[in-house]
Amino acid sequence: MEQKYTNQKNDSVCGMNLEGLDDIPETVHNGNQFFFCGNFCKKRFESNPEKFQGTPLIALREVRKSFIVGNVETKVLRGLNLNIWEGDFVAIVGSSGSGKSTALNMIGLLDRPTSGSILLNGEDVSVLGDDVRAGFRSHTFGFIFQQYNLIPWLTAYENVTLPLIFSNKTADSGTLEARFHDFGLAARLAHRPFELSGGEQQRTALLRALANDPEIILGDEPTGNLDSVTGNKILEILINLNKIQKKTLIIVTHDDDIAEKADQVIIFKDGQLERNHEVQRKIYTE
Ligand SMILES: Nc1ncnc2c1ncn2[C@@H]1O[C@H](COP(=O)(O)OP(=O)(O)OP(=O)(O)O)[C@@H](O)[C@H]1O
Numbered sequence: 001m002e003q004k005y006t007n008q009k010n011d012s013v014c015g016m017n018l019e020g021l022d023d024i025p026e027t028v029h030n031g032n033q034f035f036f037c038g039n040f041c042k043k044r045f046e047s048n049p050e051k052f053q054g055t056p057l058i059a060l061r062e063v064r065k066s067f068i069v070g071n072v073e074t075k076v077l078r079g080l081n082l083n084i085w086e087g088d089f090v091a092i093v094g095s096s097g098s099g100k101s102t103a104l105n106m107i108g109l110l111d112r113p114t115s116g117s118i119l120l121n122g123e124d125v126s127v128l129g130d131d132v133r134a135g136f137r138s139h140t141f142g143f144i145f146q147q148y149n150l151i152p153w154l155t156a157y158e159n160v161t162l163p164l165i166f167s168n169k170t171a172d173s174g175t176l177e178a179r180f181h182d183f184g185l186a187a188r189l190a191h192r193p194f195e196l197s198g199g200e201q202q203r204t205a206l207l208r209a210l211a212n213d214p215e216i217i218l219g220d221e222p223t224g225n226l227d228s229v230t231g232n233k234i235l236e237i238l239i240n241l242n243k244i245q246k247k248t249l250i251i252v253t254h255d256d257d258i259a260e261k262a263d264q265v266i267i268f269k270d271g272q273l274e275r276n277h278e279v280q281r282k283i284y285t286e
């Protein structure tokens with residue numbers, strides 16, 4: 001059978017540009033050739049090839065981001081290429097200042113790249129107008145941050161209903177109260193953030209992130225401010241959202257135990273991805 005080369009070295013399964021690199025694992029599936037940055041990606045692909053056909057949910061193509069402060073230009077992202085596939089739990093790790101939050105904000109349409117493209121289901125969302133991007137942001141993404149970012153003068157309940165108000169939706173109080181109950185916050189609806197513990201604030205922030213039933217959940221060190229027991233509870237909720245409700249979960253973390261649980265670990269270094277981002281993973285290693 002004639003082979004169709006649909007997948008190029010500049011568009012590997014994980015999105016990395018592999019042109020000019022040595023030792024590129026490859027495989028043929030249904031007559032198409034696929035390239036991988038390493039054996040981890042190859043084994044992941046081979047465990048479920050159908051998942052990696054078609055268009056990635058999120059794709060970053062040659063994304064660059066520089067910040068200029070005074071006369072100093074900081075090049076944070078230097079041509080980032082990355083694919084995130086629907087339903088994955090992706091952990092982004094890397095040293096402080098390596099650009100993890102910058103990339104996450106870009107993925108969640110909170111910021112725009114200096115150059116390059118960000119594709120959502122194949123559509124370049126980096127060039128869309130602010131209003132369209134705001135619509136995507138509120139319907140597609142749910143954010144949680146290390147500092148919770150709750151509005152201090154609103155109650156927990158009001159904080160959670162905020163995204164619904166912005167989307168002109170009516171809050172169904174019965175459903176919302178049931179959700180507070182599920183998250184162990186039944187008695188906290190009328191509390192303001194300063195009257196809540198860190199874990200309670202983060203669970204409230206999580207309820208707010210889920211208010212619009214987003215397809216993709218983005219967390220920037222969501223357990224970074226919590227003790228390990230409370231952090232593990234939040235993580236368990238997030239992982240259940242990924243495993244049971246099939247939400248795509250992208251978490252920036254410094255915690256190896258979190259990265260260990262992810263389907264894919266992305267390591268940032270010098271504004272690029274490290275090629276062998278399979279480190280710390282046991283399942284697919286030999
Ligand atoms: N708005 C901004 N203006 C100027 N410089 C910025 C801005 N945002 C980020 N930077 C710079 O970009 C670099 C990357 O920042 P970023 O917050 O993405 O790092 P990070 O990997 O998330 O680090 P950490 O693990 O400490 O949170 C840093 O050197 C930071 O100073």
Ligand SMILES: [Mg+2]
Pocket residue numbers: 100101102220
């Ligand atoms: Mg950060």
